[in-house]
Amino acid sequence: MGISGAPGVGKSCLIEVIGLHLLTLGHRVAVLAIDPSSPINRGAILADKTRMEKLSASPHAFIRPTPSSGTLGGINAHTREALLLCEAAGFDVILVETVGVGQSEIAVANTTDCFVLLQLPHTGDDLQAIKKGILERADIIAYNKIDIDPLAAQQAMMQTHQALKFIARADPWASASVEVIGISALHNQGIATLWQAILQHHQTLQANHTLIKKRNAQTITWTWDLITQSLEHDFRTHPAVAKTLSATLTAVNQGELTPNQAVNRLIQQWKSS
Secondary structure (H helix, E strand, C coil): CEEECCCCCCHHHHHHHHHHHHHHCCCCEEEEEEECCCCCCCCCCCCHHHHCHHHHCCCCEEEEEEECCCCCCCCCCCHHHHHHHHHHCCCCEEEEECCCCCCCCCHHHHCCCCEEEEECCCCCCHHHHCCCCHHHCCCEEEECCCCCCHHHHHHHHHHHHHHHCCCCCCCCCCCCCCEEEECECCCCECHHHHHHHHHHHHHHHHHCCCHHHHHHHHHHHHHHHHHHHHHHHHHHHCHHHHHHHHHHHHHHHCCCCCHHHHHHHHHHHHHHC
16 A cells, blocks of 8 residues: 655554554554655655654554655566565565655655555645646545534535546546545554545455456566666766767756757667677
8 A cells, every 4th residue: 555645644544543543453464665765965854753652662563764766656676576575474464655755756655555545635726636647546535624614625626626526537347436534543543444546446356357467567567667777878978978068068058969869869879788
Protein backbone atom coordinates (compact mmCIF):
# COMPACT_ATOMS: atom_id res chain seq x y z
CA MET A 1 0.00 0.00 0.00
CA GLY A 2 1.32 3.40 -0.96
CA ILE A 3 0.58 6.46 1.15
CA SER A 4 1.25 9.84 -0.36
CA GLY A 5 0.33 13.46 0.17
CA ALA A 6 1.69 16.94 0.67
CA PRO A 7 4.25 17.70 3.40
CA GLY A 8 2.60 17.91 6.83
CA VAL A 9 -0.52 15.99 5.83
CA GLY A 10 0.20 13.35 8.51
CA LYS A 11 1.57 10.38 6.57
CA SER A 12 3.92 9.14 9.31
CA CYS A 13 1.29 9.58 12.01
CA LEU A 14 -1.22 7.59 9.97
CA ILE A 15 1.27 4.80 9.31
CA GLU A 16 2.02 4.52 13.04
CA VAL A 17 -1.67 4.23 13.90
CA ILE A 18 -2.70 1.91 11.08
CA GLY A 19 0.42 -0.19 11.64
CA LEU A 20 -0.47 -0.71 15.29
CA HIS A 21 -4.04 -1.56 14.25
CA LEU A 22 -2.72 -4.19 11.85
CA LEU A 23 -0.51 -5.71 14.53
CA THR A 24 -3.60 -6.29 16.71
CA LEU A 25 -5.11 -8.17 13.75
CA GLY A 26 -2.10 -10.49 13.59
CA HIS A 27 -0.34 -8.98 10.59
CA ARG A 28 3.40 -8.49 10.15
CA VAL A 29 3.99 -4.95 8.97
CA ALA A 30 6.88 -3.46 7.01
CA VAL A 31 7.24 0.26 6.40
CA LEU A 32 9.42 1.72 3.65
CA ALA A 33 9.64 5.43 4.41
CA ILE A 34 11.19 7.66 1.77
CA ASP A 35 12.80 10.83 3.09
CA PRO A 36 13.69 13.79 0.85
CA SER A 37 17.37 14.28 0.14
CA SER A 38 18.89 17.73 0.22
CA PRO A 39 19.68 19.09 -3.27
CA ILE A 40 22.59 20.98 -1.68
CA ASN A 41 24.51 18.44 0.41
CA ARG A 42 22.54 15.28 -0.60
CA GLY A 43 21.90 14.43 3.05
CA ALA A 44 18.59 13.25 4.53
CA ILE A 45 17.28 13.37 8.10
CA LEU A 46 15.76 9.84 8.02
CA ALA A 47 13.71 10.62 11.12
CA ASP A 48 10.54 8.70 10.29
CA LYS A 49 11.14 6.20 13.10
CA THR A 50 10.91 9.02 15.63
CA ARG A 51 7.30 9.54 14.52
CA MET A 52 6.61 5.80 14.78
CA GLU A 53 7.99 5.15 18.24
CA LYS A 54 5.48 2.49 19.28
CA LEU A 55 5.40 0.71 15.93
CA SER A 56 9.19 0.59 15.65
CA ALA A 57 9.39 -1.11 19.06
CA SER A 58 7.31 -4.09 17.94
CA PRO A 59 9.15 -7.28 16.97
CA HIS A 60 6.46 -7.86 14.31
CA ALA A 61 7.16 -4.59 12.51
CA PHE A 62 10.05 -3.44 10.34
CA ILE A 63 10.67 0.21 9.46
CA ARG A 64 13.28 1.22 6.92
CA PRO A 65 13.80 4.94 6.22
CA THR A 66 15.71 5.61 2.99
CA PRO A 67 16.68 8.83 1.22
CA SER A 68 15.11 9.73 -2.10
CA SER A 69 18.66 10.33 -3.43
CA GLY A 70 17.49 12.65 -6.15
CA THR A 71 14.90 10.24 -7.55
CA LEU A 72 11.73 12.03 -8.61
CA GLY A 73 8.21 10.70 -8.13
CA GLY A 74 8.17 10.38 -4.34
CA ILE A 75 10.01 7.08 -3.94
CA ASN A 76 13.58 5.75 -4.03
CA ALA A 77 15.19 4.10 -7.05
CA HIS A 78 15.37 0.79 -5.14
CA THR A 79 11.94 0.85 -3.45
CA ARG A 80 10.66 -1.92 -5.72
CA GLU A 81 13.53 -4.22 -4.79
CA ALA A 82 12.92 -3.47 -1.11
CA LEU A 83 9.25 -4.42 -1.53
CA LEU A 84 10.24 -7.83 -2.90
CA LEU A 85 12.65 -8.38 -0.01
CA CYS A 86 9.96 -7.53 2.56
CA GLU A 87 7.54 -9.94 0.92
CA ALA A 88 10.19 -12.66 0.91
CA ALA A 89 10.85 -11.99 4.61
CA GLY A 90 7.22 -12.77 5.45
CA PHE A 91 5.70 -9.31 5.91
CA ASP A 92 2.13 -9.54 4.66
CA VAL A 93 1.35 -5.81 4.77
CA ILE A 94 3.91 -3.39 3.35
CA LEU A 95 3.38 0.36 3.60
CA VAL A 96 5.32 2.73 1.36
CA GLU A 97 5.43 6.31 2.62
CA THR A 98 6.49 8.76 -0.07
CA VAL A 99 8.21 12.06 0.43
CA GLY A 100 5.89 15.05 0.59
CA VAL A 101 4.62 15.28 -2.98
CA GLY A 102 2.50 17.49 -5.23
CA GLN A 103 0.06 16.81 -8.03
CA SER A 104 2.31 15.00 -10.51
CA GLU A 105 4.41 12.60 -8.41
CA ILE A 106 2.69 9.28 -9.02
CA ALA A 107 5.55 6.75 -9.05
CA VAL A 108 4.20 5.03 -5.94
CA ALA A 109 0.96 4.23 -7.81
CA ASN A 110 3.09 2.20 -10.26
CA THR A 111 4.64 0.28 -7.37
CA THR A 112 1.87 -0.74 -4.98
CA ASP A 113 -1.45 -2.62 -5.06
CA CYS A 114 -3.41 0.16 -3.39
CA PHE A 115 -2.61 3.87 -3.49
CA VAL A 116 -3.97 6.01 -0.65
CA LEU A 117 -3.82 9.77 -1.16
CA LEU A 118 -3.91 11.83 2.03
CA GLN A 119 -5.52 15.25 1.84
CA LEU A 120 -6.25 18.08 4.26
CA PRO A 121 -9.31 20.33 4.54
CA HIS A 122 -8.72 24.04 3.80
CA THR A 123 -6.29 23.25 0.97
CA GLY A 124 -8.30 24.10 -2.13
CA ASP A 125 -11.61 24.97 -3.73
CA ASP A 126 -13.86 23.22 -6.28
CA LEU A 127 -11.45 24.02 -9.12
CA GLN A 128 -8.52 22.60 -7.17
CA ALA A 129 -10.49 19.42 -6.55
CA ILE A 130 -10.93 18.65 -10.27
CA LYS A 131 -7.29 19.20 -11.24
CA LYS A 132 -5.89 16.08 -12.80
CA GLY A 133 -2.71 14.24 -11.96
CA ILE A 134 -2.37 12.39 -8.71
CA LEU A 135 -6.16 12.23 -8.18
CA GLU A 136 -6.47 10.11 -11.32
CA ARG A 137 -4.27 7.43 -9.76
CA ALA A 138 -5.62 7.36 -6.20
CA ASP A 139 -7.58 4.27 -5.16
CA ILE A 140 -8.64 5.80 -1.84
CA ILE A 141 -8.64 9.44 -0.74
CA ALA A 142 -8.43 10.03 2.99
CA TYR A 143 -8.94 13.45 4.55
CA ASN A 144 -6.82 13.63 7.69
CA LYS A 145 -7.14 15.92 10.73
CA ILE A 146 -10.91 16.20 10.33
CA ASP A 147 -11.20 16.77 14.09
CA ILE A 148 -9.75 20.28 13.72
CA ASP A 149 -12.65 21.58 11.63
CA PRO A 150 -15.31 18.92 10.99
CA LEU A 151 -17.48 21.29 8.91
CA ALA A 152 -14.61 22.17 6.58
CA ALA A 153 -13.70 18.50 6.31
CA GLN A 154 -17.22 17.56 5.27
CA GLN A 155 -17.25 20.31 2.67
CA ALA A 156 -13.86 19.25 1.26
CA MET A 157 -14.94 15.61 1.08
CA MET A 158 -18.16 16.58 -0.68
CA GLN A 159 -16.21 18.66 -3.22
CA THR A 160 -13.90 15.73 -3.88
CA HIS A 161 -16.85 13.34 -4.29
CA GLN A 162 -18.31 15.66 -6.91
CA ALA A 163 -14.97 16.22 -8.64
CA LEU A 164 -14.29 12.49 -8.97
CA LYS A 165 -17.34 12.21 -11.23
CA PHE A 166 -15.47 14.23 -13.85
CA ILE A 167 -12.07 12.54 -13.50
CA ALA A 168 -11.40 9.49 -15.64
CA ARG A 169 -9.65 6.58 -13.97
CA ALA A 170 -6.19 6.14 -15.42
CA ASP A 171 -5.88 2.35 -15.22
CA PRO A 172 -8.06 -0.37 -16.77
CA TRP A 173 -8.12 -2.20 -13.42
CA ALA A 174 -9.01 0.89 -11.37
CA SER A 175 -12.14 0.84 -9.22
CA ALA A 176 -15.21 2.39 -10.77
CA SER A 177 -15.54 4.62 -7.72
CA VAL A 178 -12.97 6.00 -5.32
CA GLU A 179 -13.62 5.89 -1.59
CA VAL A 180 -13.35 9.26 0.16
CA ILE A 181 -12.89 8.77 3.90
CA GLY A 182 -12.49 11.16 6.79
CA ILE A 183 -9.93 10.25 9.45
CA SER A 184 -7.97 11.66 12.35
CA ALA A 185 -4.75 9.72 12.76
CA LEU A 186 -3.92 11.64 15.93
CA HIS A 187 -7.16 10.52 17.61
CA ASN A 188 -7.37 7.08 15.93
CA GLN A 189 -10.60 8.06 14.25
CA GLY A 190 -11.70 6.29 11.07
CA ILE A 191 -8.63 4.02 10.94
CA ALA A 192 -10.62 0.76 10.97
CA THR A 193 -12.86 2.14 8.22
CA LEU A 194 -9.84 3.06 6.14
CA TRP A 195 -8.33 -0.40 6.53
CA GLN A 196 -11.63 -2.02 5.51
CA ALA A 197 -11.68 0.12 2.38
CA ILE A 198 -8.12 -0.98 1.57
CA LEU A 199 -9.06 -4.64 2.10
CA GLN A 200 -12.15 -4.23 -0.08
CA HIS A 201 -10.05 -2.72 -2.84
CA HIS A 202 -7.57 -5.60 -2.67
CA GLN A 203 -10.35 -8.20 -2.65
CA THR A 204 -11.96 -6.55 -5.68
CA LEU A 205 -8.68 -6.75 -7.59
CA GLN A 206 -8.41 -10.44 -6.73
CA ALA A 207 -12.04 -11.19 -7.57
CA ASN A 208 -11.73 -9.49 -10.96
CA HIS A 209 -8.44 -11.32 -11.64
CA THR A 210 -6.79 -7.96 -12.22
CA LEU A 211 -4.25 -7.98 -9.38
CA ILE A 212 -1.77 -10.07 -11.36
CA LYS A 213 -2.38 -7.90 -14.45
CA LYS A 214 -1.70 -4.77 -12.42
CA ARG A 215 1.52 -6.20 -11.00
CA ASN A 216 2.63 -7.35 -14.45
CA ALA A 217 2.05 -3.86 -15.84
CA GLN A 218 4.05 -2.41 -12.95
CA THR A 219 6.88 -4.81 -13.77
CA ILE A 220 6.95 -3.50 -17.35
CA THR A 221 7.07 0.07 -16.03
CA TRP A 222 9.90 -0.94 -13.71
CA THR A 223 11.76 -2.47 -16.66
CA TRP A 224 11.49 0.75 -18.69
CA ASP A 225 12.64 2.79 -15.69
CA LEU A 226 15.74 0.60 -15.44
CA ILE A 227 16.35 0.96 -19.17
CA THR A 228 16.17 4.73 -18.85
CA GLN A 229 18.57 4.75 -15.89
CA SER A 230 21.00 2.44 -17.68
CA LEU A 231 20.96 4.48 -20.89
CA GLU A 232 21.51 7.73 -19.00
CA HIS A 233 24.46 6.23 -17.15
CA ASP A 234 25.90 4.85 -20.37
CA PHE A 235 25.47 8.23 -22.08
CA ARG A 236 27.10 10.22 -19.27
CA THR A 237 30.07 7.85 -19.00
CA HIS A 238 30.60 7.29 -22.73
CA PRO A 239 34.18 8.37 -23.65
CA ALA A 240 33.19 10.37 -26.75
CA VAL A 241 30.45 12.20 -24.87
CA ALA A 242 32.58 12.80 -21.78
CA LYS A 243 35.33 14.25 -23.98
CA THR A 244 33.13 17.00 -25.47
CA LEU A 245 30.40 17.39 -22.86
CA SER A 246 32.01 20.25 -20.96
CA ALA A 247 32.76 22.25 -24.14
CA THR A 248 29.26 21.62 -25.49
CA LEU A 249 27.61 22.82 -22.28
CA THR A 250 29.84 25.90 -22.32
CA ALA A 251 28.67 26.63 -25.87
CA VAL A 252 25.05 26.36 -24.72
CA ASN A 253 25.78 28.66 -21.77
CA GLN A 254 27.32 31.26 -24.10
CA GLY A 255 24.44 31.08 -26.58
CA GLU A 256 26.50 29.52 -29.36
CA LEU A 257 24.32 26.38 -29.37
CA THR A 258 20.68 25.83 -28.51
CA PRO A 259 19.92 22.97 -26.10
CA ASN A 260 18.37 21.00 -28.98
CA GLN A 261 21.49 21.42 -31.11
CA ALA A 262 23.71 20.39 -28.20
CA VAL A 263 21.64 17.28 -27.48
CA ASN A 264 21.63 16.23 -31.13
CA ARG A 265 25.39 16.70 -31.36
CA LEU A 266 26.08 14.68 -28.20
CA ILE A 267 23.73 11.88 -29.20
CA GLN A 268 25.38 11.61 -32.61
CA GLN A 269 28.75 11.29 -30.90
CA TRP A 270 27.29 8.64 -28.61
CA LYS A 271 25.82 6.64 -31.51
CA SER A 272 28.80 6.88 -33.81
CA SER A 273 31.46 5.72 -31.34
